[in-house]
Amino acid sequence: MKDAYYKNNLIKLYQGDSLKLMKLMRPNSVDVIIADPPYFLSNGGFSNRGGKKVSVDKGSWDKLSAEYESTEQFNDIFLSEAKRILKYDGTPWVFGSMHNIFEVGYLMKKNDYRILNNITWQKLNPPPNLSCRMFTHSTETIIWAKKDKQSHQVFNYQLMRERNYGKQMTDVWSTPVIKKIEKRFGYHPTQKPLSLFIRMIEASTTPEMLILDPFLGSGTTAVACQMLQRQCIGIELSSNYLDIATRRIKNEEGALF
Template sequence: MRQPFYQNNLIRLYQGDSLQLMQKMADNSIDVIVADPPYFLSNGGFSNRGGKKVSVDKGAWDQVNDKYETSEIFNDLFLKESRRILKPHGTIWVFGSLHNIYEVGYLMKQHDYRILNNITWQKLNPPPNLSCRMFTHSTETIIWARKFAKQKHYYNYDLMREYNHGKQMKDVWSTPVIKQSERKFGRHPTQKPLAIITRIIEASTTEEMLVLDPFIGSGTTAVACQLLNRHCIGIDLSPEYLEIAKRRIHNEEETLF
């Protein structure tokens, strides 16, 4: 791996093409992957933000290109490399919407992952649908899968049950979209709530495990790992978003110490 963009005693951030850097990682070296890959929605369309009509174009990273000519080529390589670098007991969490999650699920089966859960993340305050020709999009999906069908994986059942008032935690998680305090140092167009990522990390890791987020954006996975004393590697193509991530991690370090 190249020189980190940023590092402390728990976190290492790298700037570059995620799939290229993943190919340089050792086999069986990562315990858990938390990934929010591109949905490839930047196609000139429009969405809603704060009641205003805005472009859905998020940047070149959310578009197919000469290197990855289709989303399927990109996702296939991502899942192939993820399986190679996961430890035998390792698991992977992948975020998606209706635009890409079925492709991801199909490719997981092709690469012999065992799908454990299909988490529905319900957004309690979604933006309205501008076209008024379909239902408001208020959910995203998170697929949780393990590397091998018969290999035992880690799941903190007792803690999840405790958080759910003594009952088994269900696969529908409801939260507001993003707290304003989580955008204190800058905005990422596909940023996920810290509460969701924290639950993922607590549910599937121990303090001894190493987490990889190959599309870390503004650093929510790294922030959660900093709070929970987990080691984390984060990769992103954008130095601007990594700078936001670095500032968020610094903020949490100052809060903790």
């Protein structure tokens, strides 16, 4: 790997194309992958933000590069590289919506992962549907899988039960879309709530584990790792988003006020 864009004793951030940089990583070197890959929805359409009609175009990163024949090829390369660098008992968490999650699930089966859970993230305050021709979209999916069908993944069952007031935690996680304070260091159009990442990391890791986020965005995985004292590698193409991630990590370290 090349020189880090930012690093501290727990976190290393790298700028570059994630699929290319993942190819440089050693096999069996990562314990957990948390990934929010592009949904490839930037097609000139419109969405709703704060009650206003806005473009769905999020940036060039959400458009398929000419070097890939299809979104299926992109996701297949990502999942095959993820499997190569995950340890024997490693697990990936992959975000998606109805636009891409079925393709991701199909490719996980193709790459011989075992799917553990299909987490439904329910947004408690979703934006309304502008067309009024279908139900309001209020959920996204997180697939939790494991690399090897015979392995024994880490699952901190008792902690999750404690977090759920003494009851078994289900595969439906309900949160507001995101708190304003989580965006105070800069805007990212697909930023997810920090609470989701804290839950994934608490559920599936131990303190000595290494976590990779190959589509880091504004750095929520790294911020959660800083809070929970986990090692993290983050890869992101945009220097603007890396700067936001760096400020958020430094704030969690106590270096920014």
